[in-house]
Amino acid sequence: MTFKKMTRIASACLFAGAATLAGGAAQAQISGDVIRIGIITDMSGLYSDIDGPAGVEAVRMAVADAGGTINGKKVEVVFADHQNKPDVAASKAREWFDQQGLDMLIGGTNSGAALAMAGVAAEKKKPFLVIGAGGSALTNERCTPYTVHWAYDTVALAKGTGSAVVKAGGKSWYFLTADYAFGHALQNDTANVVKASGGTVAGAVRHPLSASDFSSFLLQAQSSKADILGLANAGGDTINAVKAANEFGITKKMKLAGLLVFINDVHSLGLKNTQGMYITDSWYWNQNAETRAWSRKFFEKFKRMPSSLQAADYSAALNYLKAVKATGTDDGDKVLAQMRKTPVNDVFTKNGTIRADGRLVHDMYLMQVKTPEQSKEPWDYYNVVETIKGEAAWTTKAESKCELWK
Amino acid sequence: MDEIFGIPVQAFLGQLLLGLVNGSFYAMLSLGLAVIFGLLGIVNFAHGALYMIGAYVAWLSLEKFGLNYWVALVLSPLVVGALGVLIEKTLLKHLYKLDPLYGLLLTFGLALIAEGVFREQFGVSGQQYSVPELLQGATDLGFMVLPNYRAWVVVASLTICLGTWFLLEKTSLGATLRAGTENPALVQAFGINVPVMVTLTYAGGAALAALAGVLAAPVIQITPLMGSNLIIVVFAVVVIGGMGSILGSILTGVVLGVVEGLTKVFYPEASSIVVFVIMAIVLVIRPAGLFGKEK
Numbered sequence: 001m002t003f004k005k006m007t008r009i010a011s012a013c014l015f016a017g018a019a020t021l022a023g024g025a026a027q028a029q030i031s032g033d034v035i036r037i038g039i040i041t042d043m044s045g046l047y048s049d050i051d052g053p054a055g056v057e058a059v060r061m062a063v064a065d066a067g068g069t070i071n072g073k074k075v076e077v078v079f080a081d082h083q084n085k086p087d088v089a090a091s092k093a094r095e096w097f098d099q100q101g102l103d104m105l106i107g108g109t110n111s112g113a114a115l116a117m118a119g120v121a122a123e124k125k126k127p128f129l130v131i132g133a134g135g136s137a138l139t140n141e142r143c144t145p146y147t148v149h150w151a152y153d154t155v156a157l158a159k160g161t162g163s164a165v166v167k168a169g170g171k172s173w174y175f176l177t178a179d180y181a182f183g184h185a186l187q188n189d190t191a192n193v194v195k196a197s198g199g200t201v202a203g204a205v206r207h208p209l210s211a212s213d214f215s216s217f218l219l220q221a222q223s224s225k226a227d228i229l230g231l232a233n234a235g236g237d238t239i240n241a242v243k244a245a246n247e248f249g250i251t252k253k254m255k256l257a258g259l260l261v262f263i264n265d266v267h268s269l270g271l272k273n274t275q276g277m278y279i280t281d282s283w284y285w286n287q288n289a290e291t292r293a294w295s296r297k298f299f300e301k302f303k304r305m306p307s308s309l310q311a312a313d314y315s316a317a318l319n320y321l322k323a324v325k326a327t328g329t330d331d332g333d334k335v336l337a338q339m340r341k342t343p344v345n346d347v348f349t350k351n352g353t354i355r356a357d358g359r360l361v362h363d364m365y366l367m368q369v370k371t372p373e374q375s376k377e378p379w380d381y382y383n384v385v386e387t388i389k390g391e392a393a394w395t396t397k398a399e400s401k402c403e404l405w406k
Numbered sequence: 407m408d409e410i411f412g413i414p415v416q417a418f419l420g421q422l423l424l425g426l427v428n429g430s431f432y433a434m435l436s437l438g439l440a441v442i443f444g445l446l447g448i449v450n451f452a453h454g455a456l457y458m459i460g461a462y463v464a465w466l467s468l469e470k471f472g473l474n475y476w477v478a479l480v481l482s483p484l485v486v487g488a489l490g491v492l493i494e495k496t497l498l499k500h501l502y503k504l505d506p507l508y509g510l511l512l513t514f515g516l517a518l519i520a521e522g523v524f525r526e527q528f529g530v531s532g533q534q535y536s537v538p539e540l541l542q543g544a545t546d547l548g549f550m551v552l553p554n555y556r557a558w559v560v561v562a563s564l565t566i567c568l569g570t571w572f573l574l575e576k577t578s579l580g581a582t583l584r585a586g587t588e589n590p591a592l593v594q595a596f597g598i599n600v601p602v603m604v605t606l607t608y609a610g611g612a613a614l615a616a617l618a619g620v621l622a623a624p625v626i627q628i629t630p631l632m633g634s635n636l637i638i639v640v641f642a643v644v645v646i647g648g649m650g651s652i653l654g655s656i657l658t659g660v661v662l663g664v665v666e667g668l669t670k671v672f673y674p675e676a677s678s679i680v681v682f683v684i685m686a687i688v689l690v691i692r693p694a695g696l697f698g699k700e701k
Contacts, residue, residue: 044522046631049531179675207670208678212626212635215424216670216677219550223417239532239627247537247553247625249544268531268627304529 030073030330032101040089041108043081046235050262050307051108051132058310062317070325082113089113090120097124103330104320111135111182118147126332129316132309139359143402147358151312152282154186156393157259160280160366162193165257174226175204178233186259187232202226214244222250234260246273262307266381271372279367283308284382294347305379315348357402361390420550421667427556429663430563436643436655437567438614444650445587445607448509454633455517456612460486460619461628465533475538482620483613490612494605524630532627559621567656574652642685648698
């Protein structure tokens with residue numbers, strides 16, 4: 001081997017080493033010179049009004065409010081439609097992490113899709129902020145160090161609406177349950193709360209997802225003679241069930257408890273059909289001057305008020321970007337560490353903190369739907385009955401099966 | 407109290423009646439499908455979309471022009487029927503000589519487009535449409551409280567179904583139509599304008615779907631997805647009844663509505679698939695359907 005050759009090889013090695021070092025250094029800052037946020041949600045199906053395209057826009061509003069760039073690096077938002085299919089959600093997430101250099105993923109509606117994406121994000125060590133999905137397993141038996149559950153979950157819904165209704169005198173319950181994982185979880189969580197508060201469960205009927213006609217199920221519910229009909233379903237199923245309950249006069253003998261009702265559902269059903277119903281939600285646009293101001297900006301774009309999910313989309317993206325700015329990097333572990341030690345203070349919530357199991361602990365609100373006379377303007381639908389403090393709203397440490405919170 | 411299969415007679419009667427209400431919708435929609443398939447040989451996958459558009463026309467005419475339910479009941483089938491003329495004249499007529507698969511694909515595409523346009527325009531949460539004043543309230547039948555509107559749905563749709571059946575089977579116009587399906591060339595030789603007849607048949611089928619949409623508007627939420635939720639069941643009904651059989655599709659629609667209703671009591675989890683299980687069994691035993699003719 002000649003001296004010339006040796007120097008050539010040595011310099012090649014040196015060059016390669018330097019490149020690796022440089023690469024490592026870049027990774028510790030902003031990978032690919034761009035901060036890429038992805039959102040995968042139902043963009044076209046039955047849940048696309050409560051999150052969907054307007055949820056993507058809420059994320060863009062957060063990027064704009066964060067200045068559009070962080071430390072001179074561009075922030076980019078990408079989105080995809082999972083069509084409520086977990087496999088589509090997981091493979092899109094994988095593609096983005098592997099090929100597009102995605103830095104953070106926001107998970108929209110559908111618990112099945114969220115659980116699938118949580119696995120991928122944990123494998124890639126990237127933050128996964130869950131907004132639209134409610135399955136409490138995400139921060140319980142299926143928790144990961146990279147999943148943060150931002151807005152609500154089935155346990156909080158059960159604790160909010162369930163105990164409030166029992167307290168108001170609704171002792172015996174019958175459930176109308178969507179026949180899939182989410183519906184079962186919501187029914188079980190609520191039944192536990194009802195029994196713990198001194199109520200009883202008379203029975204339940206399971207209906208297929210997207211059932212077009214509820215009259216038959218409602219008749220069965222009525223013959224149970226229970227006081228309360230708990231609706232352990234969501235979206236179009238809840239809407240059609242409430243509509244049929246009014247039509248068949250079920251509401252004269254039983255009170256309805258919608259366990260997951262969004263403001264879009266109330267808007268669509270009208271106050272006449274929903275007045276007096278208890279609802280637990282993480283946010284309501286007409287709470288204070290700050291929420292109203294933000295919501296009016298949203299209204300300009302969509303001609304409707306934001307749901308709690310859309311506000312949470314905004315909040316999650318905004319706080320992620322704040323953490324990127326503070327740490328100067330988009331490295332998943334470092335950003336998450338920063339997020340865990342910084343309380344969330346924005347239009348969505350005050351003093352929210354991320355717990356070891358990934359749950360964002362914040363106040364929830366028990367609300368009651370106004371009567372048509374009480375409502376002063378379109379979308380003015382709720383009275384806040386009770387603020388459920390963060391500590392009381394969620395799964396407790398004793399109940400938790402999450403390995404990270406022991 | 408007396409019981410049937412372990413449930414009280416009163417509850418059983420109630421469920422039977424509810425099944426009849428749903429069955430009337432199936433009957434009306436499958437009737438239109440059967441007529442279109444019989445005469446055009448087109449598997450009209452756009453039927454669900456036409457039903458959805460029918461409901462939206464009713465809602466829009468109330469919101470924008472203040473036209474009430476009874477006006478919509480006439481207006482909506484006319485509007486959607488005109489849309490049917492447009493679809494047949496510009497698109498479907500090019501497909502008659504091709505494999506039926508092409509018609510299926512085209513109409514399926516049209517359904518997706520219609521759904522997408524309405525979703526973009528109105529969102530998916532849906533619009534509400536109240537029951538007309540005359541039909542509000544409910545009647546206590548002793549074994550159940552039946553909303554008056556649902557009773558009206560049964561009466562109206564069965565009247566329309568039987569009227570259509572009478573028109574096709576018992577009048578000379580119907581005879582000409584049926585002859586047109588058997589041998590278009592011969593019917594044309596008698597000086598009858600077959601293409602116009604075909605166009606009107608498609609328009610008629612579309613109008614029936616729209617009428618069902620208006621009837622459904624007050625009881626279920628009007629959403630862009632309402633048609634696709636229903637169309638698959640209705641196809642199963644047509645297949646069970648026998649493609650192209652008018653009376654068969656009416657009867658099958660009503661009966662399957664009742665069967666589905668009873669399944670909701672005995673084994674609710676199976677209520678969404680019971681129709682398809684029956685379809686599979688019928689296809690094995692009688693591939694042409696219960697009322698279809700073997701070719």
